[in-house]
Amino acid sequence: MFFHSTRGKDKDKTFEQVLMQGLADDGGLFIPDSWPKVDIEKLKKLDTFLDVAKYIVPMFTYSSFTDHEVEEVLNNTWHDFSQKDFIKIFDIDESTSVLELFHGPTAAFKDFGLQLAAAFFNKSLQAQNKTAVVFGATSGDTGSAAIDACKEFESIKSFILIPDGNMSEIQRKQMTTVNKKNVFPILVSGTFDDCQDIVKKGFKERNFLRDDQYLLAVNSINWVRIIGQICYYFYASLKINALSNPLNFSVPTGNFGNVFACYAASKMGMPIGKIIVAVNSNDILDRFFKKNDYSKKIVSETISPSMDISVASNFERLIYDFYLNRNSEDCSNLYKQFPNQGIKINDAMWQKSRDLFMSFSIDDDSTFESMKFYNNKHRYVMDPHTAVAAKAINILKDKLKNQTVILSTAHPAKFPNALKKADISIDEIPNNLREVISKKEVAVHLSASDDSIFNYIKENN
Numbered sequence: 001m002f003f004h005s006t007r008g009k010d011k012d013k014t015f016e017q018v019l020m021q022g023l024a025d026d027g028g029l030f031i032p033d034s035w036p037k038v039d040i041e042k043l044k045k046l047d048t049f050l051d052v053a054k055y056i057v058p059m060f061t062y063s064s065f066t067d068h069e070v071e072e073v074l075n076n077t078w079h080d081f082s083q084k085d086f087i088k089i090f091d092i093d094e095s096t097s098v099l100e101l102f103h104g105p106t107a108a109f110k111d112f113g114l115q116l117a118a119a120f121f122n123k124s125l126q127a128q129n130k131t132a133v134v135f136g137a138t139s140g141d142t143g144s145a146a147i148d149a150c151k152e153f154e155s156i157k158s159f160i161l162i163p164d165g166n167m168s169e170i171q172r173k174q175m176t177t178v179n180k181k182n183v184f185p186i187l188v189s190g191t192f193d194d195c196q197d198i199v200k201k202g203f204k205e206r207n208f209l210r211d212d213q214y215l216l217a218v219n220s221i222n223w224v225r226i227i228g229q230i231c232y233y234f235y236a237s238l239k240i241n242a243l244s245n246p247l248n249f250s251v252p253t254g255n256f257g258n259v260f261a262c263y264a265a266s267k268m269g270m271p272i273g274k275i276i277v278a279v280n281s282n283d284i285l286d287r288f289f290k291k292n293d294y295s296k297k298i299v300s301e302t303i304s305p306s307m308d309i310s311v312a313s314n315f316e317r318l319i320y321d322f323y324l325n326r327n328s329e330d331c332s333n334l335y336k337q338f339p340n341q342g343i344k345i346n347d348a349m350w351q352k353s354r355d356l357f358m359s360f361s362i363d364d365d366s367t368f369e370s371m372k373f374y375n376n377k378h379r380y381v382m383d384p385h386t387a388v389a390a391k392a393i394n395i396l397k398d399k400l401k402n403q404t405v406i407l408s409t410a411h412p413a414k415f416p417n418a419l420k421k422a423d424i425s426i427d428e429i430p431n432n433l434r435e436v437i438s439k440k441e442v443a444v445h446l447s448a449s450d451d452s453i454f455n456y457i458k459e460n461n
Helices: 015-021 040-044 049-056 066-073 112-129 141-150 169-176 191-203 222-241 257-267 284-292 315-323 327-337 363-378 384-399 416-421 433-438 451-461
Strands: 003-005 030-032 088-091 094-100 129-137 156-163 183-189 213-216 245-250 271-281 357-361 404-408 442-448
Touching: 003 015, 003 416, 015 112, 015 222, 030 222, 030 315, 040 049, 040 222, 049 066, 049 094, 049 222, 066 112, 094 222, 094 384, 112 129, 112 222, 129 141, 129 191, 141 156, 141 169, 141 183, 141 245, 156 169, 156 191, 156 451, 169 183, 169 363, 169 433, 183 191, 183 451, 191 451, 222 245, 222 257, 245 257, 245 384, 257 271, 257 315, 271 284, 271 384, 284 357, 315 327, 357 384, 363 384, 363 416, 384 404
Parallel strands: 094 404, 129 156, 129 213, 156 183, 183 442, 245 271, 245 404, 271 357
Antiparallel strands: 003 030, 088 094
């Protein structure tokens, strides 16, 4: 299994090269040369999430690691989960279930992909006797999951940019209270998009790195994160109906990594009905699926901050693989003028959306209504992001066949202000969230408008 860029110039890459490089040199995103196919009958005989991971992950890694090496990594990858099998499935009714992906140490689904990435980062760095800098931006949960996943590895220093503003206090403190010598949370006077621009500049210039150092991408552009997420789609299908019938998945999304992982699982052979792309009022994805309009607009702050994005980073992978039938020249041409110029694809190609995708966008008022509905009718407390996906199901259910799974991507206790405004109380708050509130913050405050961030990394690297 080798990998290439969606824009065609960066190709013949091994798994380890893709892992350590993150973004392709030509600006595109890495994708496997072909989709590996699962043996459904073999999958049906598996039991735990780890069993599924040990079957799926080696399909992507054998260009760099033996199956035995991968198994050793996986045996020690996912840690500090409150559920024995990492994931809990809650049945709302006969036709709808919730896939709870928030039982990890940072109470968000990103623990799955980032713990997997960190484990492989460390294995590669140890083998090469090198160190690395993790440099990323977060709109909520990515930063805390990246910090937690990498903090025990001395070979990795993490510099995470946190926009001053729209995230909950718990989300922020999960990053700013980690008192480790290799962890450097940076509160930035700017928006998430400002932080993303700084990260992109850092990956282009790399002038703060030492000669023997890697610069690692932990945002969802890194293919290894997608692999971790593919695993839980197969696990859900195994547990809900033994992969016997297609399931629909309603996915709350910002950067589209979670949706693309579901699409990837379907390409590998997982039975699929519809993938519902659920977004808040930052609706670039909904506009594309409904109107063939993928154009950047100013981000508005919402009560579901992890979805407050203007551009969905992973969407390029879908454009390339699903709509353009892997035509890298066409993909490169589309992205040459983006985001200054919006993307509109050939109408005949765009019509393919109906075969697999549905989309839905809701505002904060409707999100609160969804939270209240599921609490009052089903005695189920959900966070605002999950509520967006749940609302989509309520509206679209008459158009859906078979069973539907709502992805719950964060523990509701991470959003106490939203719960309070919705007049919802929560019985149990995980210890890891309760304890963080009283901890002292150790982050620095820096400006997005000068070179102080890069100077700070140099000083601490």
